[in-house]
Amino acid sequence: MAETSSLIRNNEEEDSEKLALLEQYATATNTKVLSSQNDLDNKDRIMDEMLNWCAEQKNIAVLKSGVILSSEPSSRTVQNCKSLLLSKGIHPGQVYAANQALVSIMLAAGAEDESVKKQKGEASTTFSDQQKHLRDLVQEAVLQGVSDIHIQVRQTYSKIRMRQHGELHIYAEWSEKLGREIASVAFNKETDHATSHFNPSVPQDASMPLKIHGKDIRLRLASVPAHGGFDMVMRILATGEEHTKTLEDLGYTAKQVDIIKMALKLPFGAIIVAGPTGSGKTTTLAACMEMVEDTQKLYSIEDPVEKVVEMATQVPVNTEKADRSFASMGKAALRMDPDVIILGEMRDEDTANVMVRASITGHLVLTTLHTNRATAIITRLVDMGISPVLLSDSSVLRCLICQRLVPMVCKGCSIPLNTSVKHQPYMADWEAVLGPEIMKTAKARGPGCTQCNRSGVGGRSVVAEVIWVDEIGRQFIQKCDTTGWEKYLKSNGWGDFTARAIQLIQSGTVDPLDAEKVVGPINTATHATTYTYL
Numbered sequence: 001m002a003e004t005s006s007l008i009r010n011n012e013e014e015d016s017e018k019l020a021l022l023e024q025y026a027t028a029t030n031t032k033v034l035s036s037q038n039d040l041d042n043k044d045r046i047m048d049e050m051l052n053w054c055a056e057q058k059n060i061a062v063l064k065s066g067v068i069l070s071s072e073p074s075s076r077t078v079q080n081c082k083s084l085l086l087s088k089g090i091h092p093g094q095v096y097a098a099n100q101a102l103v104s105i106m107l108a109a110g111a112e113d114e115s116v117k118k119q120k121g122e123a124s125t126t127f128s129d130q131q132k133h134l135r136d137l138v139q140e141a142v143l144q145g146v147s148d149i150h151i152q153v154r155q156t157y158s159k160i161r162m163r164q165h166g167e168l169h170i171y172a173e174w175s176e177k178l179g180r181e182i183a184s185v186a187f188n189k190e191t192d193h194a195t196s197h198f199n200p201s202v203p204q205d206a207s208m209p210l211k212i213h214g215k216d217i218r219l220r221l222a223s224v225p226a227h228g229g230f231d232m233v234m235r236i237l238a239t240g241e242e243h244t245k246t247l248e249d250l251g252y253t254a255k256q257v258d259i260i261k262m263a264l265k266l267p268f269g270a271i272i273v274a275g276p277t278g279s280g281k282t283t284t285l286a287a288c289m290e291m292v293e294d295t296q297k298l299y300s301i302e303d304p305v306e307k308v309v310e311m312a313t314q315v316p317v318n319t320e321k322a323d324r325s326f327a328s329m330g331k332a333a334l335r336m337d338p339d340v341i342i343l344g345e346m347r348d349e350d351t352a353n354v355m356v357r358a359s360i361t362g363h364l365v366l367t368t369l370h371t372n373r374a375t376a377i378i379t380r381l382v383d384m385g386i387s388p389v390l391l392s393d394s395s396v397l398r399c400l401i402c403q404r405l406v407p408m409v410c411k412g413c414s415i416p417l418n419t420s421v422k423h424q425p426y427m428a429d430w431e432a433v434l435g436p437e438i439m440k441t442a443k444a445r446g447p448g449c450t451q452c453n454r455s456g457v458g459g460r461s462v463v464a465e466v467i468w469v470d471e472i473g474r475q476f477i478q479k480c481d482t483t484g485w486e487k488y489l490k491s492n493g494w495g496d497f498t499a500r501a502i503q504l505i506q507s508g509t510v511d512p513l514d515a516e517k518v519v520g521p522i523n524t525a526t527h528a529t530t531y532t533y534l
Contacts, residue, residue: 018071022097025073034069034098037105041065043310046110048214049088050081054107057081061106066093071100130185133178138219139212140171142239144453147278149236153179153200153229165407165457166278176229183232186221198223200230207305208234215239237282244290244309245283251462253500259468260399264291268362269398270355272346274371274380279404280462281368282344288366289342296339301329303344312342330354334361343367349385356386360395373497374402374465375482375489382480392478394471403464406501406518408509410458413446420444423513429523430512434502443508461509463500463518498522 022033034040040063046054050062057077061069062085070078073095082092141149141162148163149171158179160171174182180200187198191206198204205222218238224231247257263271271288273281289309292298300309303317303326313336315329326343327350333341334357345368346352358365371380377400382388391397417423423444431439448454467473467489476485486496495503497519504510505522516522 019099022071022073022099025097029095029097031094031096034096035102037102039102040067045113046106047090048110048114049090050085051107051110051114053081053084055111058107059100059103061098061103061110063093063106066091068092068095069098069103069106070095071098071103073097128185130178130181131189134182134185134190135210135212137182138210138217138234138236141236142212142217145459147236149234151179151183151232151234152226153183153232154226155228158182163278164453165455165460166405167407167455180229183223183230186232186234187223191221201225205303207237244286246290247284247287250280250284250287252464252466253503256464256466259466260288260401261291262468263399264288264364266364266398268359268364268395270359270365270367270396271399272367272369272377272397272401274369274374274377274400274402275404276370276372280460281403284401284403284462285342285344285366285368289340292340292364297337298340298342299333299336299338300342301326301333301344302342317344326351327354330358334358334363338363340364340366345369346381346384352381352384352386356390356396359397360393371402373482374400374467375485377402378477378480378482388478388480392474394474397469397474397477400467400469401464402497403462404497404518405460406463406504406510407457407514408459408461408504409443409445409511409514410449410452410456412451412458413449413456414443414458414508414511415446417442417444417512426512429521433522434505434512438502438506441508442505442512445511445514461504463497463504463515465494465496465500467494 019033026033032039044063044065044067047062047064047066054061059071059075060077060081062081063069066085068078068081072078078095085092137149137160144162144164146162146164147166150161150163150168152159152161153176156176158174158176160174160179161168162171163169183200184198186208187204187206190210191208200223203222203224205220208219208221210217210219216238217236220235220237222233222235247260248254252260260271263269273284273288275281286309289298289300289312292311294311298309298312300312300314301317302314305314305316315333317324317326317329326345326347330341330343330351331354334354341358341363343351343355343365346355355365355367369377369380371377378388378391381391418427418439427439434442445456448456452458469477472488473485476482476488490496501510501515501519502522505512505515512522
């Protein structure tokens with residue numbers, strides 16, 4: 001008994017000595033002793049390249065951020081660790097004194113993550129040839145800044161096309177067999193909820209996470225049957241590199257951002273983001289979600305989950321089951337004490353009713369819709385069965401957004417608009433609307449360079465209409481008078497798609513021909529109150 005008491009006392013003294021040494025190191029380096037995961041960035045994990053080495057040392061952990069945790073920070077092990085990181089081309093970060101419990105927890109979490117990756121088939125040794133082909137294809141698309149990969153499988157061939165900056169280009173032609181195998185592997189082995197059997201005869205969709213060269217890439221899959229085969233489209237949602245873009249990064253003006261921020265601060269009401277397919281609505285929604293206060297609870301109902309947002313509870317929808325639809329999952333979320341509800345898309349009357357119900361019962365709602373104009377959101381909602389009187393209630397609609405994406409000229413190879421031979425036939429029409437001064441500063445797509453991969457395009461920008469729903473606006477909504485509403489908005493300085501496109505042309509950011517493909521012709525005839533046929 002005396003021996004046991006002595007052993008306990010010795011252990012306590014040893015722990016006390018170790019803690020004192022850690023405190024001394026922390027004081028000398030003007031840091032603090034880390035003892036809990038709460039002291040770390042909750043997204044930081046063990047660096048994959050260093051996991052095995054750290055596990056062998058047992059008293060050190062290197063995180064993905066470069067931070068080094070050690071229960072013996074003054075030991076030779078830390079110096080060896082820095083040398084090893086430099087040999088791998090990685091710059092070592094700050095060294096922190098940490099108790100052994102925290103180091104052990106981080107190593108155990110890293111080992112568990114590695115085990116999960118292997119179970120999901122992310123270890124390269126388990127890849128089949130088809131899985132390698134799939135990863136090579138996705139990696140090439142990511143490197144080229146592609147938004148969508150189209151695989152068209154027919155009876156005798158498979159055609160691969162990639163959408164870059166909104167335009168489709170041929171990438172390759174494969175055999176029919178390889179295209180079919182790639183589609184099967186994608187749906188059957190790689191998706192979040194892999195199906196038991198890929199069926200090209202029926203429409204299917206899913207989300208797919210891939211680990212490629214240490215980067216977490218996320219895609220959305222969709223397939224439809226076609227004559228002689230099927231089409232599959234993979235949309236790249238995240239490349240494992242980018243942070244969530246802000247509204248300013250996307251192309252919203254300062255005034256538009258102010259309106260959206262004002263709506264996000266309200267305790268209830270709906271913010272609706274509209275636009276055609278592929279217009280970046282999901283990215284804008286994610287940017288809005290990041291702006292919500294940390295003290296609020298977010299529930300996001302999605303089909304499928306596309307961009308992972310850490311602060312939100314993201315609930316996947318299964319449209320094939322009535323109890324997992326947008327409407328039913330939205331109703332369930334209302335019982336979970338939410339502050340903000342995100343409905344990935346309003347597709348039918350039931351979902352629209354959930355939006356209205358959530359708004360009038362004291363929740364902030366964000367959702368998306370397919371329409372061509374911001375004012376047309378009202379027309380679409382009425383068409384879905386929502387009463388104009390209900391829509392005009394001050395508790396329901398707060399902010400209406402409609403956006404499209406327009407290609408930006410490459411800064412490395414763009415040319416003055418008035419020197420472009422291709423643009424000369426349209427100069428008179430543009431000058432009548434834009435004026436001679438704008439024509440002098442406008443730019444056209446250049447011949448292409450290495451900076452833009454010979455495309456002449458330097459990315460895409462949002463062109464948006466943003467409406468703050470005021471009391472006079474509600475009167476127009478109640479009467480479904482969208483034409484009168486637009487006149488009222490313009491009389492108060494509101495800018496539509498064309499006005500925003502003209503601003504981008506004036507700044508030399510967008511080629512007028514590209515702008516016209518997105519917002520329509522920019523000439524006096526399209527702006528005339530009465531069209532003259534003579």
